[in-house]
Amino acid sequence: xxxxxxxxxxxxxxxxxxxxxxxxxxxxxxxxxxxxxxxxxxxxxxxxxxxxxxxxxxxxxxxxxxxxxxxxxxxxxxxxxxxxxxxxxxxxxxxxxxxxxxxxxxxxxxxxxxxxxxxxxxxxxxxxxxxxxxxxxxxxxxxxxxxxxxxxxxxxxxxxxxxxxxxxxxxxxxxxxxxxxxxxxxxxxxxxxxxxxxxxxxxxxxxxxxxxxxxxxxxxxxxxxxxxxxxxxxxxxxxxxxxxxxxxxxxxxxxxxxxxxxxxxxxxxxxxxxxxxxxxxxxxxxxxxxxxxxxxxxxxxxxxxxxxxxxxxxxxxxxxxxxxxxxxxxxxxxxxxxxxxxxxxxxxxxxxx
Amino acid sequence: xxxxxxxxxxxxxxxxxxxxxxxxxxxxxxxxxxxxxxxxxxxxxxxxxxxxxxxxxxxxxxxxxxxxxxxxxxxxxxxxxxxxxxxxxxxxxxxxxxxxxxxxxxxxxxxxxxxxxxxxxxxxxxxxxxxxxxxxxxxxxxxxxxxxxxxxxxxxxxxxxxxxxxxxxxxxxxxxxxxxxxxxxxxxxxxxxxxxxxxxxxxxxxxxxxxxxxxxxxxxxxxxxxxxxxxxxxxxxxxxxxxxxxxxxxxxxxxxxxxxxxxxxxxxxxxxxxxxxxxxxxxxxxxxxxxxxxxxxxxxxxxxxxxxxxxxxxxxxxxxxxxxxxxxxxxxxxxxxxxxxxxxxxxxxxxxx
Numbered sequence: 001x002x003x004x005x006x007x008x009x010x011x012x013x014x015x016x017x018x019x020x021x022x023x024x025x026x027x028x029x030x031x032x033x034x035x036x037x038x039x040x041x042x043x044x045x046x047x048x049x050x051x052x053x054x055x056x057x058x059x060x061x062x063x064x065x066x067x068x069x070x071x072x073x074x075x076x077x078x079x080x081x082x083x084x085x086x087x088x089x090x091x092x093x094x095x096x097x098x099x100x101x102x103x104x105x106x107x108x109x110x111x112x113x114x115x116x117x118x119x120x121x122x123x124x125x126x127x128x129x130x131x132x133x134x135x136x137x138x139x140x141x142x143x144x145x146x147x148x149x150x151x152x153x154x155x156x157x158x159x160x161x162x163x164x165x166x167x168x169x170x171x172x173x174x175x176x177x178x179x180x181x182x183x184x185x186x187x188x189x190x191x192x193x194x195x196x197x198x199x200x201x202x203x204x205x206x207x208x209x210x211x212x213x214x215x216x217x218x219x220x221x222x223x224x225x226x227x228x229x230x231x232x233x234x235x236x237x238x239x240x241x242x243x244x245x246x247x248x249x250x251x252x253x254x255x256x257x258x259x260x261x262x263x264x265x266x267x268x269x270x271x272x273x274x275x276x277x278x279x280x281x282x283x284x285x286x287x288x289x290x291x292x293x294x295x296x297x298x299x300x301x302x303x304x305x306x307x308x309x310x311x312x313x314x315x316x317x318x319x320x321x322x323x324x325x326x327x328x329x330x331x332x333x334x335x336x337x338x339x340x341x342x343x344x345x346x347x348x349x350x351x352x353x
Numbered sequence: 354x355x356x357x358x359x360x361x362x363x364x365x366x367x368x369x370x371x372x373x374x375x376x377x378x379x380x381x382x383x384x385x386x387x388x389x390x391x392x393x394x395x396x397x398x399x400x401x402x403x404x405x406x407x408x409x410x411x412x413x414x415x416x417x418x419x420x421x422x423x424x425x426x427x428x429x430x431x432x433x434x435x436x437x438x439x440x441x442x443x444x445x446x447x448x449x450x451x452x453x454x455x456x457x458x459x460x461x462x463x464x465x466x467x468x469x470x471x472x473x474x475x476x477x478x479x480x481x482x483x484x485x486x487x488x489x490x491x492x493x494x495x496x497x498x499x500x501x502x503x504x505x506x507x508x509x510x511x512x513x514x515x516x517x518x519x520x521x522x523x524x525x526x527x528x529x530x531x532x533x534x535x536x537x538x539x540x541x542x543x544x545x546x547x548x549x550x551x552x553x554x555x556x557x558x559x560x561x562x563x564x565x566x567x568x569x570x571x572x573x574x575x576x577x578x579x580x581x582x583x584x585x586x587x588x589x590x591x592x593x594x595x596x597x598x599x600x601x602x603x604x605x606x607x608x609x610x611x612x613x614x615x616x617x618x619x620x621x622x623x624x625x626x627x628x629x630x631x632x633x634x635x636x637x638x639x640x641x642x643x644x645x646x647x648x649x650x651x652x653x654x655x656x657x658x659x660x661x662x663x664x665x666x667x668x669x670x671x672x673x674x675x676x677x678x679x680x681x682x683x684x685x686x687x688x689x690x691x692x693x694x695x696x697x698x699x700x701x702x703x704x705x706x
Contacts (some may be wrong), residue, residue, distance in 0.1 A: 026506050065497070098505040103469070113495045116456070116469040142466045145417070152451040153379050153506045 004326055005270065005294045007281040013291030016265050020238050023155035025327045027092055027099040028146075028229070029063060029320060030161045031056035031114075032222035033107040034122035034130065037165025039198065041191050053107035056162035058108035059085040060101045063092070066349075069111035075348050079315050080306035082347060087297065087321035088160065090342045091328035097158075098319050102146065102229075104139065105221030117142040122220035125172055125202040129217050130198040136216045136224050140257055141337065143228020151233030158267070158322015158327045159229060160242040160316065163222045170249035172199045172218030174283060176206055177252045181283050190277040210257035219249070227254035238291070241265070242323020244272040244316075248283045249291075261288055267323030270294040271316035295325045298340045304347050307340075313319040356689040357624065357679055358647045360634040366644030367586030369618050370683065373591050378680045380445055380452040381499075381582070382416060382673060383514040384409035384467075384470050385575035386460040387475035387483065390518025392551065394544050404428075407459035409515035412438040412672050413454045413463035414551045416445070419702075422464035427703050433659035435700060440650070440674035443511065443695045444681035448705045450511075455499065455582075457492065470495040470633035475573035476527055477556040489569045489577050491609055496581020504586030509678045511620070512582060513673015515597040523602035525552045527573030527636060529559060530605045534598065534636050543630040564609035572602070580607035587613040593646070594618070595676020597625040597669075601636045604643075614641055620676030623647040624669035648678045651693045657700050660693075 001021075006013035037043050037052050051071060053056075059073050060066040063086050068074060075083035092099055103109050105119035122130040128137055131139075134243050150155050163169075174181035182192065199218070206217050226241070227250050233239050239259075241247035247266050272280055273294045281292050300311030310316060325339060354374075359366035390396050390405050392474050404411075404424060411421040415438050421427060428436035445452055456462050458472035472492055475483040484492075504510050516522075527534035535545065552571070559570050568577050579594070580603050586592050592612075594600035600619050625633055626647045634645050654663030665671060678692060 024506065096505070098502040100468075100502055109469070111471075113468055113470050113499045115453075115466055116462070117466050146466045148450040149453055152449070153377065263632075 007292040026154040032163040034220040035124040068323040082316035084321040088324040091324040095328040097330040104225035118286040129346040137223035143225040147229030147232035156238040170246040173249040176214035234263040240267040243321035266292045267326040269322040360645040379507040385516040387573040388477040410463040437601040437671035437674040441677040444677040448681040450683040457578040493581040496578040500582030500585035509591040511593045523599040526602040529567035535556035587616040592621040593671035619645045620679040622675035
């Protein structure tokens with residue numbers, strides 16, 4: 001399909017596209033928090049460290065209202081690079097895809113209705129276990145409940161996330177599972193050394209290869225919640241895990257929780273695939289024989305510097321932007337050019353407020 | 354259709370049935386609380402006054418798990434009359450209808466994932482206004498948000514509720530709107546005088562005929578929340594308001610919030626229609642030209658005394674039992690006899706635990 005490249009299992013990818021074109025989609029947006037994000041230099045999400053705890057709530061509010069309620073600006077770097085939620089919002093609106101916010105351990109819940117999973121924020125994995133066993137099991141169990149409900153009322157469930165610092169915990173989980181992983185970053189100079197150092201410290205606490213231990217020690221609340229959702233939703237419908245390395249970490253854990261490999265794809269932006277410091281397709285191949293969709297957004301062609309920067313290695317993905325854009329194209333038949341033009345309009349709207 | 358009687362607008366009722374047979378349904382279960390229920394003698398929901406605050410959480414947990422987590426029993430009167438949630442559970446399971454719990458101001462949230470509306474329990478209308486204006490508006494706004502999301506992913510949204518003391522606040526709202534209403538009760542000796550006395554006291558505070566004032570003074574958090582849900586969901590899909598007089602109160606308020614009359618029906622049990630102390634069909638006719646479905650459950654034919662009592666004026670309805678049973682018949686083509694047999698099995702399961 002135009003503007004969507006398939007990696008991984010190409011045959012399953014083509015079949016997935018055929019079965020979801022012009023069908024019904026539901027987008028779920030999992031907001032969460034890990035104290036790992038407070039380590040200086042780890043993330044660009046939230047221009048100001050004090051604002052980190054508002055990042056995922058602000059993204060959820062922006063997706064829904066077109067403005068934020070918990071903070072008085074739209075999440076954007078000081079030089080005008082907007083949150084990837086702008087791409088998600090444009091895609092969902094263009095395709096009239098309904099969405100649900102899922103609170104999986106956020107520090108600040110969003111100011112709109114959300115599905116409450118009853119979890120706590122994750123701890124800083126450089127210092128202590130991310131979760132405790134009961135919390136990990138509860139995240140999976142509650143994820144399974146809502147995955148079943150959301151999955152049984154749509155043809156394709158798209159699952160995106162927002163958790164500042166989440167690529168570091170994802171790296172931790174992938175390494176915990178013994179995978180040769182390097183991960184993407186929201187910054188062009190990926191702080192690889194810092195991430196590796198944090199993960200190495202955390203790995204020293206790992207006493208077993210039990211999947212629940214790995215997530216409990218090295219993960220965050222988002223990972224077991226989405227694994228649970230994937231597990232039940234994929235029994236009855238197609239699922240797009242919308243994201244990069246974080247969704248690979250979900251997949252690594254979900255393999256042990258159980259899911260239907262014939263109903264699952266990863267959906268992300270081509271900027272993640274192009275990232276030389278990461279190896280998403282290779283990581284996924286080590287875990288599961290599923291397709292990876294990459295949407296070729298044309299942000300590099302934009303005259304708006306803040307959007308163009310995505311093609312230059314900034315932000316790249318997040319808030320389910322890639323998966324939501326793919327869902328939009330599948331449902332409506334629009335192309336990336338049209339999405340760009342809608343995104344530019346939206347950018348102008350928010351910067352002129 | 355067999356076992357479903359239509360009152361109100363018969364033509365619209367037949368059309369509604371035709372358009373939803375064998376289609377997809379989603380059940381939403383709105384849990385809430387009003388301190389009005391703490392007035393002695395007002396409700397049988399919760400055999401023990403101290404347990405009233407757990408009633409709706411317990412119903413939600415029972416619907417999902419088949420047992421309760423917040424309390425260590427299944428809600429049932431000391432002499433074995435079970436919560437109407439038993440009928441809801443059987444109907445939803447028999448038809449594989451997915452469900453969502455919506456927390457609209459419960460005192461105790463259920464121990465499972467739920468949609469959080471961010472409201473407070475309602476106050477005792479005999480003493481003070483039920484809500485404040487901001488809360489009423491928030492309930493409508495947040496109801497509208499989830500009604501849109503839930504409605505756009507199904508062919509028919511069924512909305513049930515659980516709020517102890519809710520028939521009294523419903524009576525208050527109906528009277529506030531100037532309707533000639535008398536309401537049902539979970540007890541065969543409907544405490545009509547007590548309810549009227551409470552409502553008369555509350556009506557004295559009412560300074561205007563503004564719909565928001567009426568709900569704020571006399572209502573509860575469930576009423577504006579469900580009115581908001583109805584408003585947006587009915588734009589895109591069919592909606593069954595599952596309940597008796599409480600859903601009539603929702604309808605009276607929703608008329609001012611706005612909804613699509615061609616997509617809405619009330620769904621209840623024939624025991625409510627048979628209730629000589631109430632006048633549901635007549636109240637609905639005063640509000641809106643829509644159909645009222647009544648399912649003729651065959652509980653009176655049961656050899657189980659606790660179930661048989663429903664046909665003798667006890668409990669009669671609640672937890673969306675009537676609407677869920679109607680949805681089950683519409684989706685699957687099963688009949689009331691089959692539902693009775695499944696309900697008897699379920700009753701035996703819970704009483705043998």
